[in-house]
Amino acid sequence: xxxxxxxxxxxxxxxxxxxxAVRLSRxxxxxxxxxxxxxxxxxxxxxxxxxxxxxxxxxxxSTEDGTHYEPSGFTGVLLAxxxxxxxxxxxxxxxxxxxxxxxxxxxxxxxxxxxxxYYHQGTPVPEGLA
Numbered sequence: 001x002x003x004x005x006x007x008x009x010x011x012x013x014x015x016x017x018x019x020x021a022v023r024l025s026r027x028x029x030x031x032x033x034x035x036x037x038x039x040x041x042x043x044x045x046x047x048x049x050x051x052x053x054x055x056x057x058x059x060x061x062s063t064e065d066g067t068h069y070e071p072s073g074f075t076g077v078l079l080a081x082x083x084x085x086x087x088x089x090x091x092x093x094x095x096x097x098x099x100x101x102x103x104x105x106x107x108x109x110x111x112x113x114x115x116x117x118y119y120h121q122g123t124p125v126p127e128g129l130a
Contacts, residue, residue, distance in 0.1 A: 007076035009115050010084040010103035018069045023062035026053050034116040042097045042122035067093050096125035
């Protein structure tokens, strides 16, 4: 079965957001985050669009020589035209997290406008849990 292009675009966006070059660049990260973006991080902290863009260069995974997120198990579901739910897991420094995000095309945008991350949540996976 062929993957819907919007699902492929959202997964590619997730991978770009894990790239240190994107994390270090407010301009590149801004292309991927919706202006109404909200995140509930693995720490439980809630982040807004502006807070995330300001903090991203200093967060884990933002340097070439530091630790990086190792993503796996991507799945995506097209919830509606221009709205995709993506789920995957990451490992960083031996710590696993399950991640979920919503990617949307801006309301009223053209059908070929890019998807941007609207919501993201990371949940730590306790050691030993499958």
